[in-house]
Amino acid sequence: MPNIMVLNGPNLNMLGLRQPDIYGRTTLADVHAMVENEALALGCSVDFRQSNHEGVLIDWIHEARTRADAIVINPGGLTHTSVALMDALSAAEKPVVEIHLSNVHRREPFRHHSYVSLVATGVICGFGAHGYVLALRAAHDLLSRSPAVARDQ
Ligand code: DQA
Numbered sequence: 001m002p003n004i005m006v007l008n009g010p011n012l013n014m015l016g017l018r019q020p021d022i023y024g025r026t027t028l029a030d031v032h033a034m035v036e037n038e039a040l041a042l043g044c045s046v047d048f049r050q051s052n053h054e055g056v057l058i059d060w061i062h063e064a065r066t067r068a069d070a071i072v073i074n075p076g077g078l079t080h081t082s083v084a085l086m087d088a089l090s091a092a093e094k095p096v097v098e099i100h101l102s103n104v105h106r107r108e109p110f111r112h113h114s115y116v117s118l119v120a121t122g123v124i125c126g127f128g129a130h131g132y133v134l135a136l137r138a139a140h141d142l143l144s145r146s147p148a149v150a151r152d153q
Contacts, residue, residue: 001043001044001045002044002045002069002070002140002143003044003045003046003047003067003068003069004039004044004045004046004047004068004069004070004071004072004136004139004140004143005046005047005049005060005063005064005067005068005070005071005072006035006046006047006048006049006071006072006073006132006135006136007049007050007051007057007060007061007071007072007073007074007075008028008048008049008050008051008073008074008076009050009051009052009054009057009073009074009075009076009077009078009079009085010051010052010053010054010076010077010078011052011076011077012028012050012074012076013028013050013052015027015028015031015101016028016030022101022102022107023101023102023128024101024128024129026128026129028050030129031129031132032048034129034130034132034133035048035132035133035136036048038133038136038137039136042136042137042140044136044140044143046136047067047068054078054082054084054085057075057078057085057088058084058085058088061085061088061089061091061092062088062091062092064092064094065091065092065093065094068094069094069095069143070094070095070096070097070139070140070142070143071089071092071094071095071096071097071139072096072097072099072132072135072136072139073089073096073097073098073099073116074098074099074100074101074132075098075116078116079098079100079104079111079114079115079116080110080111080113080114080115081115082115082116083115085115085116086115086116086118086119089116089119089120090119095121095139095142095143096116096119096120096121097120097121097122097123097124097135097136097138097139097142098114098116098117098120098122098123098124098125099123099124099125099131099132099134099135100123100124100125100126100131101125101126101127101128101129101131102125102126102128103125103126104125104126105125105126106126121142122138124138
């Protein structure tokens with residue numbers, strides 16, 4: 001059974017409370033439950049985590065090299081700033097699906113650039129919490145192809 005690591009970056013623990021007009025009222029615990037339900041339907045396992053610390057996220061991405069088949073990541077604000085996170089994802093050599101609750105392209109110009117997109121297989125944004133379900137499906141779909149195709153697509 002494939003294992004998909006679902007990582008959440010800074011401030012995503014505040015989901016439901018933080019700027020609900022932008023991010024909605026769904027909490028991260030709700031998102032976790034939605035992702036687990038979808039994993040059950042798809043026949044994969046998920047390892048769902050959140051950290052406010054860049055280094056912790058990087059350590060988890062290193063762990064994914066041996067523990068996961070694909071990575072789904074909402075890097076939060078680190079999306080727009082972190083070369084280190086981008087380098088870690090690149091070194092993981094796994095399919096990477098980047099996800100954002102909001103449509104970052106409709107927001108401030110500084111959110112239009114993503115370091116993570118430079119190494120992601122694909123990006124899902126603007127669908128709120130449901131985007132996580134779409135991201136999991138995308139990662140699962142990539143894994144059903146050959147590993148090389150999934151990585152290089
Ligand atoms: C976000 C978008 C980022 O620009 C922001 O810093 C976040 C959340 C999203 O899910 O829409 O923390 O990644």
